[in-house]
Amino acid sequence: MNFLFIINPISGNEDKSHLLKMVKTELNHKHQYTIFKTTGENDLEKIQQKLAKESFDRVIIAGGDGTVKLVAEAMKDQQLPIGILPAGSANGLASDLDLPENPKDFIPIALFGQTRKIDAIQINEEIGLHISDFGLNAELIKEFESSSLRGKLGYAINSITTLFQSKGPYEFKITTPKESFTKKGIMLALANSKKFGTGAVVNPNGKMDDGLFEILIFKKLDLIEILKTLNTKSELSSDFVECIHVTEVTIETNTPIDFQIDGEYCQKLKKVKAHMLPKALEIAYTKK
C-alpha cells in the first residue's frame, strides 16, 4: 500500500517521534509512505497538491480533531480511506469512533483496519465532522487559543473567567426547509456526533452515519445537567437542551457571536448555513 501521513507536530503538545517509530515497525518495510508535517500555514493547499500529484491508498492522520477536519477539507473532491492516530488535546472524533487509546491497538486499525463511511456537515465554506457551535463553548475555545495557559488546568482557569464574562443568552433565528422560528440559549450547536472532544455527551442520540445532524439549543448553565453529560446513557432535561434533527438549516443572530468548528475557533458570525454531506468520509474504525 502507499500511505500519505499527515502529522501535526504540535497537536496535544506531544512529540510524535515514538508514535512514528511504532508505525514504521508495523509497516515492516512492506509499504510505501510519504510524510507531510503541517506547519499551520497553507496546509490545506499543500495537502491538496500532494494528493493531486501522487496516488495514495490511504491517508493517515496523527493529530487532533482540527487536523482531521483539515484533511477532510483537502479531500473534498477525492475520497480516500482515512486512518486516525489520535494525538490531539481533543480527540472527539476518535472517541466517537470508539478507537482504542493505546497506540499498539490504534496503529493497526489506522493502517489496515476496516473502514466505514460517516457524514460531514458543510458549514458556510467549511466542513465540520463533529460539533460546531455559537456562544459559550466557542467563547471558551477563543479564550483558550489566545491564552498562554495550556493543559487542563489552563482550560479550567480560562473557563471560569469566560463563564463570568459570557454575554449570553442569545437569540437564534432557525430556518429549516419546513419552518422558521426563534429560540433563546447560551449556546447553539450543530452536532454530527454524540460528544465533545472533552468527552461530554451532549447529543446522546447522535449518529455519524444516519444522514442527519442535530441542532442543540442549550438554554441555561445547569451544573447537574452538565455532570450528566459525563455519562453516555443519561437523558438530558429538555429545560437544559432542546434537540432538533435536520438535514439543512440556516441560523441567524442579531449581533455577531463567537463560532467554532470541531474545536477550532472561526470568528464572530451572524449567519451560518449548514447542510448534510451524507457519507462524505471513509474512516478506519476497527480491526481487519
Ligand SMILES: Nc1ncnc2c1ncn2[C@@H]1O[C@H](COP(=O)(O)OP(=O)(O)OP(=O)(O)O)[C@@H](O)[C@H]1O
Ligand atoms: N506546525 C504547526 N505549528 C503551529 N500550529 C500548527 C502546526 N501544524 C498545525 N497547526 C495548527 O494546529 C491546529 C489543529 O490542531 P488539532 O486540533 O489537530 O490538535 P489539538 O492538540 O487538539 O490542538 P489545540 O492546540 O487546538 O488543542 C490548527 O489550528 C493548525 O493550524
